[in-house]
């Protein structure tokens with residue numbers, strides 16, 4: 001049987017690595033061949049390189065995991081943030097449109113500024129507070145304009161995994177090094193394991209008839225402080241941390257950053273749950289899985 005090619009861009013990022021890791025158990029490998037490319041093999045901002053890759057491997061599906069994700073740096077590096085987060089998706093969309101390929105893309109809760117107190121639906125107007133969010137929103141629009149019937153965009157939040165640098169791994173390092181920690185308690189959202197997002201992306205490949213914008217996170221409405229306490233509890237239970245340290249709640253104003261973070265960014269994922277027949281994952285169970293994986297890697 002001839003397999004359809006799935007081009008995975010940004011393959012060296014934490015989501016890209018997770019998709020490669022989970023691909024064998026995705027149920028797709030019999031019908032689709034995954035073709036991962038990192039930034040050194042394919043720069044999505046180069047129209048020439050993207051066209052050449054499309055001509056060579058003829059993808060039926062493109063999963064775009066490439067992005068400019070340095071939220072604070074983006075505030076003083078707007079040109080590059082827009083180049084990768086708007087121009088890149090525009091180039092990919094253009095090539096997908098020409099070759100009838102489907103694009104699966106990832107966006108962010110940062111397209112909202114956080115002035116909400118209940119889960120944010122797809123109907124809510126976007127209002128990014130910073131350059132990163134604005135560049136990601138521009139990328140969404142570029143895709144939806146060119147591929148209204150051949151793209152899925154998942155807005156997600158607070159991504160973490162056993163790969164690369166992320167909040168969970170930073171917390172584990174600080175918890176091992178320090179005697180106490182202060183963590184922001186007045187921003188609420190939903191941590192999302194990259195494995196949960198990969199599961200939704202695999203569903204999107206398997207259901208080519210479903211297109212459009214979706215919200216997808218793990219099921220949670222917690223603060224960064226709550227998340228840190230759970231990380232420590234889980235790591236102690238798994239034997240990854242040996243002792244418990246005090247984790248003190250602090251205010252956003254106590255920890256100033258160049259980019260403004262949304263104070264509330266829980267996403268309403270009900271449309272995705274129905275259209276992809278995929279219930280949201282429990283955030284605590286997903287955290288325990290990643291902690292156990294880190295423990296196994298440590299041994």
Ligand SMILES: NC(=O)c1ccc[n+]([C@@H]2O[C@H](COP(=O)([O-])OP(=O)(O)OC[C@H]3O[C@@H](n4cnc5c(N)ncnc54)[C@H](OP(=O)(O)O)[C@@H]3O)[C@@H](O)[C@H]2O)c1
Pocket residue numbers: 009010011012013014015016038039042043044045065066067068069084088106107108109136156157158159160164
């Ligand atoms: N991390 C989060 O908390 C979070 C939250 C919400 C949404 N998201 C979205 O989720 C997606 C995946 O995020 P992630 O955490 O996996 O990001 P990540 O780990 O930062 O990975 C992004 C990858 O894109 C690559 N890249 C950057 N510019 C590129 C270019 N011009 N051409 C090709 N590749 C390029 C990066 O390479 P270099 O390292 O060499 O630059 C990196 O390998 C992104 O769309 C992000 O916006 C992330």
